[in-house]
Amino acid sequence: MASLGDAAPFCCCWWWCSSRAVAAAADMAGDRAALLALRDALRLPGKSLRGAVPVGTVGNLTALRTLSLRTNAISGGIPADIGGCVQLRSLNLSGNRLAGRGLFSLALLEKVDLSGNRLTGGVSPEFSRLASLTTLNLDRNGFDGTLPGNLTLPKLARFNVSYNGQLGGAVPASLAGMPASAFLGTSLCGAPLAPGAVPVGTVGNLTALRTLSLRTNAISGRLPEGLFSLALLEKVDLSGNRLTGGVSPEFSRLASLTTLNLDRNGFNGTLPGNLMLPKLAQFNVSYNGQLGGAVPASLTGMPASAFLGTALCGGPLAPCANPSPPSPGGSKGVREEEEDRRERCHEKCNCRMRPEETQSCRAKFQNRLAAFNRHHMN
Structure with a gap:
């Protein structure tokens, strides 16, 4: 297997596109000079390249218009000197092991494919600087948070962030024209997905999910049952939606939960008395006006602000008028x-x-x- 960090095998596989090792290609300086002669495209798909791209290699290809290193085993960050490829129009680094970011100075870029890597963090609003982009594939990475609401790419025809399990929130208006398949395997909602609903078949399948944030959208109805099978969940924020029904005792199945925010919805009934979440540090059901009854013993340590705008009593709130409140029948x-x-x-x-x-x-x-x-x- 060729290595990007070892001079001899790296140089041959890096630019001659040959599957044969060339023993004579041992001088990096000489090979770099040959690389400088490239004027149009460098395509090395599936050449078993591994390791990090050496600094000073890619950035010197100032005339390059197409760079494809897809389906290798390249690791480390996106080449730090890639900004030197000022004429680059098409960049395909999909199917590698790359992490990090850095390509927003390439104003002429038209196609970017970074799918199938290990990129993390938020999807940067800096992509809007690439005004010529027609294709942006970021699927199958580790992006999280929400998509930037100010993402404006007037020429964008193809976009994909599918299977970034920790992406949530509303799809920005600028991307509402993309197909629903562009957002599969995420927690995104809104057009082009079912309006006001968590995408069907996605929540229960995100078994590695640790953070789920869908706050301040227009999600309605009851919570999907698949939510309670995500045993690794640590943080759930569903505040500011239109969710209804009771607060399910099934939340107790999420034993790793440290944060549960359900405020500003339409939940009703009482809080389940058997709600047991041993790691819970932050809880909020405020401004669910139809929630009533006594605060369960397991939640009495939460601040009173967690229950504002409800009809709840006891715990950190004023004592209940009847310590054993009657059932709806009153008898x-x-x-x-x-x-x-x-x-x-x-x-x-x-x-x-x-x-x-x-x-x-x-x-x-x-x-x-x-x-x-x-x-x-x-």
Whole structure:
């Protein structure tokens, strides 16, 4: 396998496009001079190149218009001196092991393919400086965050950020005309994806996902069940949407959660009493106006601001008016009280009364219970 860091094999495979090793090509300076003679294109797809691109190699190809090193094993960063290729129109570094960034000074670039690498961080708004871009493929990397809302590429005809599992938020208006396939395997939403919905079939498949941020969109409906199968999730931010229904007890399955923000939605009902998240440090359900009942014991350590704009009580909030709030039917507390009376009556009848008084006591109890049932069950 050729190495970009070893002089002899690197030079041959780097510019002669030959699968044979040339022992005579041992002098990097001589090979670099030959490289300078290139005037148009350098294509080395699938040549088993490995290692980092030596500094001072690519940047000297000032007349180069096409550079393709796809499907090799090149590692390290995008060549730091690539800015010297001022005439470059087409750059294909897909299918390597590259990390980092740096190519925004190449104003003439028309096609960029960086798919299938190890690029991380946010998708930079600096791409807007490449006003001639018609193709931008960033799929199958490790990009995260949101797509820049000010990304403006007037000539862009092909765009792909699919299978960057930590990309989320809304698709910018400037990219709404791209096909839905350009955003598969992400947590993006909005046009051209289903409006107001998390893309079907994507959330549950992102098994390595640790951060999910879909805040401040227009996502509606209930949470997808696939969310609760993502066991590695550490941070979930769904605030500022239109989600409805109850806060699911299934969140307890996400034992690694440290952050759960559900504020400014339309959740209703009560918070699940069995919600157990041992690592949870930040929690927010504020401004879900239809949430009520008592704050569960597992969440009483959260600040009161986490529950503002709700009808919740207890914990860091004011005490609940009824420590054991009645069920929606309103009769649970009364029924429990009557059961207590029944126990006391039986105890009194069986232990403290003469046999002839016991029958009278029980008859009175049965009459009271029948009256109770007529009053509360009709």
